[in-house]
Amino acid sequence: MFRGFKTFRLWPTLFNAYGFLFLAFLYLPLGLILLYSFNANPINMAVWTGFTLDWYATIFGGAGVKGSFDAAFTEAPERIFAVVKNSFLVAVSAATISTVIGTVTAIALARYRFVGKRFYQALLILPMLVPDIVLGIALLVFFVGAGFQLSLLTIIIGHVTFLSSYVFVVVSTRLAGMDTTLEQASADLGAGPLTTFRRVTLPQIMPGVVGGFLLAFIISLDDVVITYFIAGVGSQTLPLFILAMMRRGLRPQITALAVLIILFSFVVATVGLLLRNRKP
Amino acid sequence: MGFLQIASAHKAYHTPEGAQVRALDDVTIDVRNNEFLTLLGPSGCGKTTLLKCIAGFEDLDGGDLLLEGRSLKGVPAHRRPFNTVFQNYALFPHMTIAQNIGYGLDVAGVRKPERDRRVGEALEMVGLSGFDSRRPAQLSGGQQQRVALARSLVLKPRVLLLDEPLSALDRKMRETMQIELKNLQHSVGITFIFVTHDQEEALAMSDRIAVLSNGRLQQIGRSTEVYDTPANEFVANFVGTSNLFTGRVTERNDRLLTIETANGRRLAARSDGFAVGDGVTLVLRPEHLRIAEPGEGGAGCTIEGTVKDAVFVGSIVHVHVDVGFGRTAILHHRHERAGASAAVAPGASVRIAYSPESVHLIAAAGG
Numbered sequence: 001m002f003r004g005f006k007t008f009r010l011w012p013t014l015f016n017a018y019g020f021l022f023l024a025f026l027y028l029p030l031g032l033i034l035l036y037s038f039n040a041n042p043i044n045m046a047v048w049t050g051f052t053l054d055w056y057a058t059i060f061g062g063a064g065v066k067g068s069f070d071a072a073f074t075e076a077p078e079r080i081f082a083v084v085k086n087s088f089l090v091a092v093s094a095a096t097i098s099t100v101i102g103t104v105t106a107i108a109l110a111r112y113r114f115v116g117k118r119f120y121q122a123l124l125i126l127p128m129l130v131p132d133i134v135l136g137i138a139l140l141v142f143f144v145g146a147g148f149q150l151s152l153l154t155i156i157i158g159h160v161t162f163l164s165s166y167v168f169v170v171v172s173t174r175l176a177g178m179d180t181t182l183e184q185a186s187a188d189l190g191a192g193p194l195t196t197f198r199r200v201t202l203p204q205i206m207p208g209v210v211g212g213f214l215l216a217f218i219i220s221l222d223d224v225v226i227t228y229f230i231a232g233v234g235s236q237t238l239p240l241f242i243l244a245m246m247r248r249g250l251r252p253q254i255t256a257l258a259v260l261i262i263l264f265s266f267v268v269a270t271v272g273l274l275l276r277n278r279k280p
Numbered sequence: 281m282g283f284l285q286i287a288s289a290h291k292a293y294h295t296p297e298g299a300q301v302r303a304l305d306d307v308t309i310d311v312r313n314n315e316f317l318t319l320l321g322p323s324g325c326g327k328t329t330l331l332k333c334i335a336g337f338e339d340l341d342g343g344d345l346l347l348e349g350r351s352l353k354g355v356p357a358h359r360r361p362f363n364t365v366f367q368n369y370a371l372f373p374h375m376t377i378a379q380n381i382g383y384g385l386d387v388a389g390v391r392k393p394e395r396d397r398r399v400g401e402a403l404e405m406v407g408l409s410g411f412d413s414r415r416p417a418q419l420s421g422g423q424q425q426r427v428a429l430a431r432s433l434v435l436k437p438r439v440l441l442l443d444e445p446l447s448a449l450d451r452k453m454r455e456t457m458q459i460e461l462k463n464l465q466h467s468v469g470i471t472f473i474f475v476t477h478d479q480e481e482a483l484a485m486s487d488r489i490a491v492l493s494n495g496r497l498q499q500i501g502r503s504t505e506v507y508d509t510p511a512n513e514f515v516a517n518f519v520g521t522s523n524l525f526t527g528r529v530t531e532r533n534d535r536l537l538t539i540e541t542a543n544g545r546r547l548a549a550r551s552d553g554f555a556v557g558d559g560v561t562l563v564l565r566p567e568h569l570r571i572a573e574p575g576e577g578g579a580g581c582t583i584e585g586t587v588k589d590a591v592f593v594g595s596i597v598h599v600h601v602d603v604g605f606g607r608t609a610i611l612h613h614r615h616e617r618a619g620a621s622a623a624v625a626p627g628a629s630v631r632i633a634y635s636p637e638s639v640h641l642i643a644a645a646g647g
């Protein structure tokens with residue numbers, strides 16, 4: 001009879017409750033966005049009027065916009081497609097270039113001794129600490145001063161300047177954990193420096209390189225502040241586009257777009273984790 | 281012209297605090313072809329440094345390395361006909377066992393059929409046939425060790441360098457590998473330079489032993505030479521156990537010397553060298569000391585003392601005897617069945633006896 005009472009334990013119960021509340025705090029906003037994106041009510045998202053996939057359809061151009069009122073608040077699929085294309089072009093290019101620069105720099109700093117190494121290392125980490133807004137202004141000043149036309153190219157260059165630091169840090173961590181005798185063993189067995197790099201060092205740091213690339217890719221994809229300063233007229237990216245849409249109020253189409261972005265980030269993160277955990 | 285000459289090798293490291301460590305200080309060794317040479321010394325004496333300099337991972341500050349008369353200065357590691365078995369084995373974790381062993385052949389451009397054949401032979405040599413497609417992480421320490429050996433030996437190097445390769449193995453495995461390594465060296469006919477800090481291991485395996493301390497070569501010679509006639513007090517203490525007594529020769533009677541220590545102890549030794557007045561150190565090995573029967577033992581060939589401890593280690597008992605003036609002598613007493621060992625119980629007064637022939641004499645430094 002008292003069994004239920006006896007097995008009740010205060011602390012585990014409190015911890016479970018805490019864990020639940022914390023997760024709710026983290027995921028409630030995201031859950032709301034997901035819910036709103038399926039709400040048929042075009043005016044007030046907080047009032048549920050029925051389930052619809054229309055907002056997703058408007059993104060992909062699968063459904064016409066019903067009234068002239070709605071039309072004022074939705075963007076044409078072609079516009080959305082154009083900015084998504086811009087975003088991907090920027091993210092893939094910037095992440096690729098930063099991965100090469102960051103990796104080469106990390107290896108040079110980890111494996112070679114030279115004067116001012118520590119100072120150089122500190123300089124490399126600095127861009128991650130500088131506030132985005134400062135970096136954005138600095139880049140704008142630089143591009144304008146150097147006579148660049150603001151375009152996708154300036155966004156890519158701008159992103160590379162700070163994304164290289166992220167890749168550098170990720171790859172450096174991996175290199176620091178790598179057994180240096182493996183490289184010695186390779187040389188000992190007759191391999192020159194290039195062969196050693198290709199067949200021993202690179203496979204060993206590959207998870208770091210891939211991780212660095214994905215991190216750079218995601219950061220580039222959702223960067224607003226820096227991109228805002230260095231984007232030209234015809235070079236809007238998805239985050240800037242959404243920001244512009246928001247000026248006219250939070251519409252259901254935005255929530256659908258947001259859900260798609262979350263989904264995509266989730267896929268990228270999963271791929272990254274899978275690659276990292278893959279047995280060598 | 282020697283085979284591999286290490287000619288007054290010097291190497292210093294700078295610590296971050298700005299101090300200078302002499303890792304190698306004027307080391308000269310003539311390595312012979314096909315020998316099993318062991319570099320023996322305590323941790324930090326420069327063994328790994330010497331091996332790295334030979335392999336080409338580090339450069340000497342001074343001196344030279346000559347392979348059959350040709351200097352190795354400026355020859356990078358990957359062009360030296362030496363291979364290393366690393367202390368942690370350094371197997372490539374992302375490659376299979378076969379790929380690990382075939383790596384050097386592949387890099388050298390050996391074609392696949394030939395490569396596979398030689399990898400197969402190497403695997404067989406170390407008793408790991410059938411393990412080709414496993415990964416290093418799936419092997420035990422002893423097996424990884426063999427793969428590391430096979431990976432080096434498959435290239436038929438002029439010299440195989442081994443840096444404490446057995447230290448990570450358990451005792452039983454280590455003893456097995458000691459014998460296997462020695463046999464392997466004989467059958468492949470390759471010079472082995474083997475590093476260890478374990479003097480028993482060195483004595484068991486080597487053709488010759490080079491004893492190092494503080495970056496300096498203390499002695500080089502055959503195992504029995506180093507053990508029986510240590511060149512100085514460091515070697516006497518480091519290789520095996522020694523009881524050392526330092527004094528001055530006070531009498532010489534044909535080959536029989538009498539040595540008087542600062543404490544007035546008079547000890548006998550037989551030797552061809554030394555004259556009255558010379559400073560010498562007597563080296564007395566525990567196995568040459570015994571507990572004298574009452575009335576036994578000539579003048580100068582006994583030491584009075586009190587048993588402090590008797591440590592039973594199996595076939596023998598290590599007896600620690602307080603011989604006065606704060607000194608303890610250690611002797612090895614044959615183990616008797618219970619009851620017969622009353623003479624070596626702690627507290628017993630004993631006389632230690634030795635034969636003057638068994639004493640090795642070292643000229644005292646500056647004496």
Ligand SMILES: Nc1ncnc2c1ncn2[C@@H]1O[C@H](COP(=O)(O)OP(=O)(O)O)[C@@H](O)[C@H]1O
Nearest residue numbers: 293294295301303322323324325326327328329
């Ligand atoms: N890279 C290094 N930087 C500074 N000091 C070093 C370095 N490598 C070795 N030493 C020092 O040189 C001495 C010899 O080291 P080592 O050759 O590794 O000794 P062993 O292998 O005999 O234990 C030690 O005092 C060690 O601290």
Ligand SMILES: [Mg+2]
Nearest residue numbers: 324327328329
């Ligand atoms: Mg060492």
